[in-house]
Amino acid sequence: MTLRATGRVLGAFSVCATIAVCTLYVTKSTAQGERQAESNAAPIYGITIPAGYRDWRVISVAHLAGGNLKQLRTQLGNDIAIKAFREGKLPFPDGTIIAALHWNEASSDENNKVLASGFPGAGLQSSVAGSAENVQFMVKDSKKYAASGGWGFADFKNGKPGDEALHKTCFPCHQPAKDRDFVFARYAPTP
Amino acid sequence: MTLRATGRVLGAFSVCATIAVCTLYVTKSTAQGERQAESNAAPIYGITIPAGYRDWRVISVAHLAGGNLKQLRTQLGNDIAIKAFREGKLPFPDGTIIAALHWNEASSDENNKVLASGFPGAGLQSSVAGSAENVQFMVKDSKKYAASGGWGFADFKNGKPGDEALHKTCFPCHQPAKDRDFVFARYAPTP
Numbered sequence: 001m002t003l004r005a006t007g008r009v010l011g012a013f014s015v016c017a018t019i020a021v022c023t024l025y026v027t028k029s030t031a032q033g034e035r036q037a038e039s040n041a042a043p044i045y046g047i048t049i050p051a052g053y054r055d056w057r058v059i060s061v062a063h064l065a066g067g068n069l070k071q072l073r074t075q076l077g078n079d080i081a082i083k084a085f086r087e088g089k090l091p092f093p094d095g096t097i098i099a100a101l102h103w104n105e106a107s108s109d110e111n112n113k114v115l116a117s118g119f120p121g122a123g124l125q126s127s128v129a130g131s132a133e134n135v136q137f138m139v140k141d142s143k144k145y146a147a148s149g150g151w152g153f154a155d156f157k158n159g160k161p162g163d164e165a166l167h168k169t170c171f172p173c174h175q176p177a178k179d180r181d182f183v184f185a186r187y188a189p190t191p
Numbered sequence: 192m193t194l195r196a197t198g199r200v201l202g203a204f205s206v207c208a209t210i211a212v213c214t215l216y217v218t219k220s221t222a223q224g225e226r227q228a229e230s231n232a233a234p235i236y237g238i239t240i241p242a243g244y245r246d247w248r249v250i251s252v253a254h255l256a257g258g259n260l261k262q263l264r265t266q267l268g269n270d271i272a273i274k275a276f277r278e279g280k281l282p283f284p285d286g287t288i289i290a291a292l293h294w295n296e297a298s299s300d301e302n303n304k305v306l307a308s309g310f311p312g313a314g315l316q317s318s319v320a321g322s323a324e325n326v327q328f329m330v331k332d333s334k335k336y337a338a339s340g341g342w343g344f345a346d347f348k349n350g351k352p353g354d355e356a357l358h359k360t361c362f363p364c365h366q367p368a369k370d371r372d373f374v375f376a377r378y379a380p381t382p
Contacts, residue, residue: 054381060319063263064318066313110368114364114367127254131380132381173305173309188323
């Protein structure tokens, strides 16, 4: 597996998810509409990108690096997810959706100039979210996804889901977090 | 300046802000209430911590490292801020508040074990938001803060504002971003 592929899979690592019904596309019941729904839904779990996930609240932030891979990441949660994290409630209730947004880390020349001027000799280096790499979702539906710990997983790049082989890696990879309902992310304290 | 102090100031670097009125404390008009209001407001700009800022939406994420300092960061915006970022509108309208949340970066042993097992030889290292370091705010009020580009700045650690010397550094440090209305953060693309 190349690191490029690794980068994609690692969304599964940080978090994954689903949306139960393809609301955006299933409203169109023509054959064309159905094909489109299929192409926009992740394999195995049938998840499409939840509308408005970019507006969700922050669970935590993370950094991943190794070889050519350098990413800045954040995990966001829908209202049900945030409530469960804050209350420390396990397992997560049905309806929980966790989104993991992954960006390629970009060194910020403009920030570094300011740092070098304001804090000479400190050797400070700033990096920021660069190009979007992928987004992943974990959707809790204890009945629908009973075979995978109650979670559906999905991985998208440029709005398109990864293939079945990719999605087969999600649940096995999350096994080590079984005692936290298969969720790696922990809620970051409020500064 | 020690790196510890540097870490604090750098919130000013990444972002800063204010809330115009100490709503939480000024409702109590006793002498005690007034003293409390004063101790919770940042010097110079009179800003207190905006209620519910942890629920605001994500502008971007960032990483800062140098010497002993290693931080993971996110910038969040209130509704006015997010709208302005998305529309690319400059200057930011009055009422904009940007929050910069800074955490000490913590290597994640539990994540690294999963990575080593799932991606042997890739040398992947994961870090996550550890302890809270500080939070900073930039509040736009073009009249009230006319002397500092229309922005009020504030820096808090453990709920307490930094001193006046710290807050004097905010506006000068933001000068290099004058052509972006003194805001360093850029809106991260939606993956």
